[in-house]
Amino acid sequence: MRHSYRPHSAIIIPDAQRLWQPIPVRIGSVSASGLIVYRFSRDLFYANASFFSEEVQNLVKNAESPVRWFILESRAITEIDYSASQTIRDVVKELSLQNVTFVVSGLSPEVKVQFERDGLTDLIGANRFFNHLEEALVAFHEVGNEQST
Numbered sequence: 001m002r003h004s005y006r007p008h009s010a011i012i013i014p015d016a017q018r019l020w021q022p023i024p025v026r027i028g029s030v031s032a033s034g035l036i037v038y039r040f041s042r043d044l045f046y047a048n049a050s051f052f053s054e055e056v057q058n059l060v061k062n063a064e065s066p067v068r069w070f071i072l073e074s075r076a077i078t079e080i081d082y083s084a085s086q087t088i089r090d091v092v093k094e095l096s097l098q099n100v101t102f103v104v105s106g107l108s109p110e111v112k113v114q115f116e117r118d119g120l121t122d123l124i125g126a127n128r129f130f131n132h133l134e135e136a137l138v139a140f141h142e143v144g145n146e147q148s149t
Helices: 049-061 082-097 109-117 120-124 133-148
Strands: 009-014 020-024 035-040 069-073 101-105
Touching (some): 049 069, 109 120
Antiparallel strands (some): 009 035
């Protein structure tokens, strides 16, 4: 039960072979310059939504370099409730005020329906949802290259 209220979460970083691996969350860590890839390992619901929000905010606020993209790697999330939906809404808006793009990878079709129903897809932007982390990473690097030209 404790894991549902304070689930394990991780930052996804590249290892020496450039394979993306999870490490325990350490405030200040980033996945790459301008990027945090964050894995939440449980369903999001009223009892852990504030944990999610606080951890996301702390990661962005204390990152070693300014964050441009925050990718929620969501394969382990199989359901969200109304409270969690509102929390995600608040997090997306707060990150937007900080010029951080909120992106979702690996969202199951069932949870995608919940996001659409709750207006999260429109808020985040349909083009900010990717089936696989690799696709989101390619998009991040493409945006970075566009900004530097």
